[in-house]
Amino acid sequence: MKCLLCGINEATRSNTHYLTDSIIRSALNVDGKNIRDTGLFWQFSTQKAGARFGFQQATNIAKLEEVLGRQPTDEEIAHAVAETAFSVDNHFCPSCEVHFGEIERPFIETTLPKFRGADLTGISEIGVEDVRISRAFFLLQVLRSALCDKAFNVSSGVLDDLKYLILNFQDADVTQFTKYPLLVTYLQTTGGQTAYTENQVGFVVYDIHRIILMNDFVVQFFEKEPDVVLADFNDLYDLSDFEHFLNIHEEIFLFKIFSNKQRQSFLFSGFKEFLDILVVYFREKYVSRFKQEPSRRIIGHFLATLSDQSLDMPLGIRYGDERLEVVANTILDRVARETAKYRFWRR
Ligand SMILES: [Zn+2]
Structure with a gap:
């Protein structure tokens, strides 16, 4: 692929940050102690x-899983996401990078x-x-x-x-x-x-x-x-x-x-509206999979898992598309498994 800027050279550079790294780094720094108990949300x-x-730039969770040989933890996903956030491979050439x-x-x-x-x-x-x-x-x-x-x-x-x-x-x-x-x-x-x-x-x-x-x-x-x-x-x-x-x-x-x-x-500002958006998101996924409404308890579990303060991660990652998807799917899969088990024993 040709470089997207000059259109002349081959786009061989990897890990080009399209938002300047030294500006965004401290916001994504998952090693830094994150805020706790402030109850503040984006x-x-x-x-x-x-x-x-x-x-969030999509991180290849499947690849992470392959490298680790097991399912990555929430924390590992957060780290991987922070490291590759807002960077791309093979979009620009070395000369444009300079x-x-x-x-x-x-x-x-x-x-x-x-x-x-x-x-x-x-x-x-x-x-x-x-x-x-x-x-x-x-x-x-x-x-x-x-x-x-x-x-x-x-x-x-x-x-x-x-x-x-x-x-x-x-x-x-x-x-x-x-x-x-x-x-x-x-x-x-x-x-x-x-x-x-x-x-x-x-x-x-x-x-x-x-x-x-x-x-x-x-x-x-x-x-x-x-x-x-x-x-x-x-x-x-x-x-x-x-x-x-x-x-x-x-x-x-x-x-x-x-x-x-x-x-x-x-x-x-507007934490309540933000929660509403999360609830709608989860509800839609639940209904499309199980054809019925989620209980309040399971919605509460979704919200609590997302906001689990024992995990250090920036808010943009905590509530980023990718994490929402992982957390929601994990819960839905478990509900599916438990429902299946229940059906089996009832037979
Ligand atoms: Zn170029």
């Missing part, structure tokens, strides 16, 4: 039904320290003068996500233009970058490394909205200016500040800053 409210969430580094490195070295680890108490915005690097960095995330993850799509004309801009990020006129409306919020994450595992990594795509959650940065991308509309998304922006923080034809790239408290209310 959610999306029900009115965003139809939204597509891309929280090129990515040329965009990522200056952002990580000069821009990131203004945010991560800095004391931002009382600060609600930060302007960065190096528009080119900020733009190239975030548009790179948009482009790679669109190329690598089907949950995140952009139209083909925009995709081609973004490829051109990323390949020519040093020479392209900066106005070519700033024509794309872009919003970036930085989530102040205080309380040590463990607090980062509360943050999310993934995509939220609905209506015209394209949002990338990359740990302490939340990025919203629009393909063109007329598309720009306020997203109803956990008060990330409101009418009073939305236009102010919208980067378009800007000379200074503006970041909105959330305090640690705002970060938590952004991440953890």
Whole structure:
């Protein structure tokens, strides 16, 4: 396969992170002590039904099973998922991978320290003068996500233009970058490394909205200016500040800053709606397999297994598609076995 960026070289690189690894790593760090007993959960409210969430790159559980010679535990799955999360094999060539580094490195070295680890108490915005690097960095995330993850799509004309801009990020006129409306919020994450595992990594795509959650940065991308509309998304922006923080034809790239408290209310509002979504998910699987309603007890068991705090894992993995499927299937299989046994003895 040819490289998806240059289209010239063979795409021989493996383990390319399409969301910059050093940004997302601490959110996925399963070795770090995870939060316990906080009862805080990630959610999306029900009115965003139809939204597509891309929280996890599929991990090959069958392969993991083969390597281990037995069924992987929840913890092993979480580790495997965290290690391969948001990375792809054979999508890009070594030369484009080097090129990515040329965009990522200056952002990580000069821009990131203004945010991560800095004391931002009382600060609600930060302007960065190096528009080119900020733009190239975030548009790179948009482009790679669109190329690598089907949950995140952009139209083909925009995709081609973004490829051109990323390949020519040093020479392209900066106005070519700033024509794309872009919003970036930085989530102040205080309380040590463990607090980062509360943050999310993934995509939220609905209506015209394209949002990338990359740990302490939340990025919203629009393909063109007329598309720009306020997203109803956990008060990330409101009418009073939305236009102010919208980067378009800007000379200074503006970041909105959330305090640690705002970060938590952004991440953890609407737990009830989130539970409802989980219950609907499980119920549908149960009904389609057994042609009858699950008992409240078995639903409770599903929820309790998911949220088992003795397992350390980031919330995005804990409630990721993949884990939901594994936990639900394990319970359904057991119900099937027990029912079969019961029938046998009754004969
Ligand atoms: Zn290439």
